[in-house]
Amino acid sequence: MGLSEVSELCYKITESYLKLNHETSIIIETQNAIRLTRHYLLDDIFTRWSPINGEISFSYNGGKDCQVLLLLYLSCLWEFFIVNAKRSQFEAKYQKFPMEQLPTVFIDQDETFTTLENFILETSKRYNLSLYESKKEVGRNQSMADAFRDFLKIYPETKAIAIGVRSTDPYGELLKPIQKTDSNWPNFTRLQPLLHWKLANIWSFLLFSNEPICALYVHGFTSIGGIKNTIPNPYLAVQNKENKENKAPKLYFEWEIKNSFNNGESPTNKRIGTSVSYLDKADEKISIGLGQTKFFPGWYLIDDALERAGRLKK
Ligand code: FAD
Ligand code: MG
Ligand code: MG
Structure with a gap:
């Protein structure tokens, strides 16, 4: 599967979930959570930063939260492409998906589980991520902010980075879906469209997917x-x-x-x-x-x- 196919797959997964009429309160709540995240991505984010020219990068550590955000991000990327393709004078089927890999960044900060490292590599292939990995020797004695400084030296076109942080995470309560980094961080915009997701929503969508x-x-x-x-x-x-x-x-x-x-x-x-x-x-x-x-x-x-x-x- 190329990026185009896997984005279409994520789109179909998301659409299927939104159509579920098995009404448990968790599923209904998760459908609403998906709608809000899609609104942030399609109406607020992709209209301000282009998802196809390297302005947006994706922070990925193999965890469940950024995986859920990745599925929704790819789903919206597909929608963004198809909607634009339909507006174009050429038929959608003659148009090529605008990118082959998704710019992604993983900061290898701590000594991680081999299982997680393997998973990050496997899923990088599955989702066609062009994964930047911070250098281990440096990353492990370095603050996350400094690791992102190094990343930005290599990818200076980055203006915004998507993050799978949730409000229930430590210090997550006051975060906003779109905000600049703090003053002691390198300057870029944080995209946090998953803040309102509860643990139950994460599992419901991920297990269904x-x-x-x-x-x-x-x-x-x-x-x-x-x-x-x-x-x-x-x-x-x-x-x-x-x-x-x-x-x-x-x-x-x-x-x-x-x-x-x-x-x-x-x-x-x-x-x-x-x-x-x-x-x-x-x-x-x-x-x-x-x-x-x-x-x-x-x-x-x-x-x-x-x-x-x-x-x-x-
Ligand atoms: P987790 O659930 O582990 O992580 C939440 C999300 O952060 C993940 O879904 C993933 O998208 C991202 N992430 C976490 N660890 C990594 C990693 N090792 N490599 C890549 N992505 C990762 N804190 C501030 O105080 N001020 C800031 O301005 C600020 N800007 C940030 C910008 C970015 C791009 C990132 C990734 C983090 C930033 N942080 C900032 C730190 C952030 O608020 C969290 O503290 C941090 O992501 C760790 O999250 P966690 O372990 O608590 O939760
Ligand atoms: Mg963490
Ligand atoms: Mg998390």
Whole structure:
């Protein structure tokens, strides 16, 4: 799949989700969340910065939030192209999708999980990302702001960067969908069209999409930081049978998983249980290191306040 095809796929996933009439409050809320994000992207962002000439870059770390934003971003890119193509005097089918790769930036700040690194590389291929990776030796002793300074030296045409940050993230509460960086950061515009998304919305859309997701989530992670300060979420631990009081957490997304996009038509993409992304050997010892505790998958947790319970204090 080229960028054109995968953008069209994301468009179809999004349209299918918006058409769902299985009315759970989570699905209705997520449909509204998608509509608002699409409005930011199509009406406020792509009208001010061109998505096709390198003015906008995408910040990507393989996490669930920026993956959701990526799916919506590509979906809107497709819509932006088709709408413009229809306005043109030439028939849309004779027009070439205006770009081959999406400018993307990953700052390799902490020592990361090999599983996550593999996932970033796999998905860079899948979504046709032209991935800028900060230099490891530098990045790990460098502030994120300085890493972005280096990035801008190489890509000075960048005017705005899309970020999958949500209001429930630390210091996220006061952020706005479109805002300049703070004074101690290099100067560009932050595009944050996912602020209003709750954890439940993220999982509902991502599980429905049937896209590969990082295997760490399958093993109980709910928020992925550096390897030294992230463990699976303790609230998802499967406790031993002796502990009779321990109840299994409720799965809110059974319907999305059963009725996921294209389910049955693409057997290679059966993700739940046998994720396309796999837990790397190097990371298997992490779960063993935790005293053989098993964990429910990350999507069994929908309380935003507990999302980072697996993050240890640095
Ligand atoms: P996460 O959920 O891990 O990250 C939220 C989003 O940030 C991700 O979805 C992804 O889009 C992006 N992101 C996170 N880590 C990386 C990474 N290693 N490489 C690439 N993208 C990543 N803070 C300020 O105080 N002032 C600023 O002006 C400011 N500008 C920023 C501009 C950009 C482009 C980015 C990516 C971050 C900026 N930040 C700024 C920091 C930001 O507010 C978050 O603190 C930071 O993204 C870490 O997020 P998190 O780990 O809390 O949440
Ligand atoms: Mg996040
Ligand atoms: Mg982070």
